[in-house]
Amino acid sequence: MKNSRRSYSLFLVLMAGAAGALAQTPQWKSVQLSAGMHLIQAEVAATEAQREEGLMYRDKMPANAGMLFVFGAPATQCMWMKNTPLPLSVAFIDAAGKIVNIEDMQPHTLDSHCSSKTVPVRYALEMHLGWFKQRNIKPGMNIGNLPPAR
Structure with a gap:
């Protein structure tokens, strides 16, 4: 009887831990974008709450994500790295999909x-630090397959 209680308790602890891990990685809508010949799998932050959270608390991200x-609405936009452990580069993109400028951001x-x-920009695309530079993607180039802004 003791062993089954311990096993059950261990099971509950493991399940609670797994549920907590899933809660920390939100399931957001994603789109596949293109930057020249490069494909990007991007999670979409379209609501104010999603934009406020962004990549906070994430300690890893796939290479082309x-x-x-x-x-x-198109406007000047600013980003910051509060509670974001990943070093990132951000491309600011106008409504037509053209990169306006790229900035590097520290954790x-x-x-x-x-x-x-x-x-004025309609989009911002955050990638790993140096991702754009390593692929020779610069202001003036286009990002393809952007979702329509609402």
Whole structure:
């Protein structure tokens, strides 16, 4: 009887841990984007709550994965790295899909990284630090298959 109680208790502890791990990795809608010949699997942050959370608390992300922030109206946008342990680069993208500027961001900082004030943007795409530079993706190039902004 003692062994079965211990086994059951261990089972409950393991299940609670698994549920907690799943709760920390939200299941967001994702899209496949293109940047030249490169494919990106991007989670979509389209609501204010999703944009506020972004990649916070994530300590890993696949190599060609990122997060696409979709904004309701074209404007100057700024990003920060509060509670974000991954070093990231962010591409600010206009409504037509053209990259306006790219900024590098360091983990756990509150520094603002903003789009160019002269061109309103509709999207921001966060990828691993240096991802755009390593693939020679620069401002003026297009990101394909962006979802329509609502």
